């Protein structure tokens with residue numbers, strides 16, 4: 024854990040490094056490049072080989088997909104059905120608000136111009152399954168696809184060494200409207216969805232979070248397909264003045280740290296006393312948690328607590344860091360909130376646990392990480408819509424357009440362009 028105050032000698036250099044850019048390390052980039060090339064060349068055989076190598080599971084080529092009978096046999100507890108329904112209800116309502124609607128207007132020359140939005144025909148959603156079956160992620164991705172009306176939703180998620188996928192996760196995938204389930208994880212799953220294999224039909228766009236291999240595969244395959252954003256290992260940055268509750272702050276830090284892997288957690292405050300209280304509470308609460316093993320790794324390697332001069336400094340650092348989640352606690356919320364610009368999601372006040380957003384609130388928890396929040400926003404329903412512009416002219420508007428078109432045609436030396444318009448005015 025890095026604990027630093029603004030008077031410390033290495034404070035400035037540490038803060039400077041928080042202004043990060045989401046770039047892969049060479050080894051991850053090279054390994055993922057190899058995986059993509061293998062899947063492109065060997066298709067299903069490569070998927071089988073990587074499932075053995077990275078997920079320790081023996082699959083045959085004909086076992087890559089979950090069968091309809093396996094899906095039909097899935098049974099979960101009534102409490103699970105209730106929780107999935109509650110989450111999907113909020114997700115669907117939120118997603119519908121975010122859908123774009125067709126519109127049109129007349130331009131200056133009287134032509135009809137507008138935009139049309141239609142769901143993608145076939146999308147792929149990646150649902151992580153390496154360290155935990157992320158049931159909520161199935162809803163927070165596929166649920167948005169369903170709300171947008173996508174007819175074919177292929178989900179990819181790794182299976183366990185027994186070749187099975189967690190039953191609750193399967194239930195959630197089905198409830199969210201997924202139409203096919205590929206039991207493959209990692210970069211190889213992203214490559215299969217993007218490029219296709221003998222058994223995997225390629226998709227038009229890939230969505231969903233994952234570990235560093237999954238994120239890097241999406242980055243490398245951008246262009247072969249379109250991708251949503253770069254949602255990698257979970258992050259939280261909590262900014263608080265002295266009004267923050269130390270136990271709640273510690274609990275939220277521990278919650279995101281429990282994702283393990285490359286997760287990063289940070290706490291910034293202008294109250295030195297609060298840092299001491301949060302640290303004590305982290306130690307106390309950690310003892311009671313089942314995933315202490317993952318959390319300890321994150322606390323050791325990727326956790327920082329900063330005592331800053333002022334809330335203005337805290338926000339400047341947060342904007343550089345561009346965290347996936349910013350939890351913001353201040354007596355003067357209205358003053359500071361508009362200044363937090365690069366967070367994937369903002370949670371306000373002492374009573375807004377990030378876990379409620381992870382599971383239930385409604386906005387997708389699929390959010391940009393690794394500093395990519397500067398350039399990307401969190402997943403929205405309209406990313407499942409293809410946008411097409413529409414233009415319709417009549418004799419009157421084409422005549423009114425002619426002079427400008429002919430002038431551009433002359434400047435660009437493209438007289439056929441001018442002619443194609445003039446011919447309609449003769």
Ligand SMILES: NC(=O)c1ccc[n+]([C@@H]2O[C@H](COP(=O)([O-])OP(=O)(O)OC[C@H]3O[C@@H](n4cnc5c(N)ncnc54)[C@H](O)[C@@H]3O)[C@@H](O)[C@H]2O)c1
Nearest residue numbers: 151152153154181208209232233234254256257282389390
């Ligand atoms: N940003 C978001 O919106 C968001 C949402 C949910 C989850 N997450 C994050 O998603 C991540 C999920 O990670 P995960 O690992 O649990 O599951 P995962 O499904 O993303 O990755 C597991 C797969 O990675 C591959 N893999 C494992 N080790 C490998 C290696 N050494 N080389 C190449 N491939 C390898 C395997 O094929 C395995 O199936 C977590 O970090 C979590 O924090 C982020």
Ligand SMILES: N[C@H](CO)Cc1c[nH]c[nH+]1
Nearest residue numbers: 157159160257258381388
């Ligand atoms: N915190 C994750 C996003 O970074 C989402 C999640 C899924 N399950 C639990 N949490």
Ligand SMILES: [Zn+2]
Nearest residue numbers: 257278279381
């Ligand atoms: Zn979480």
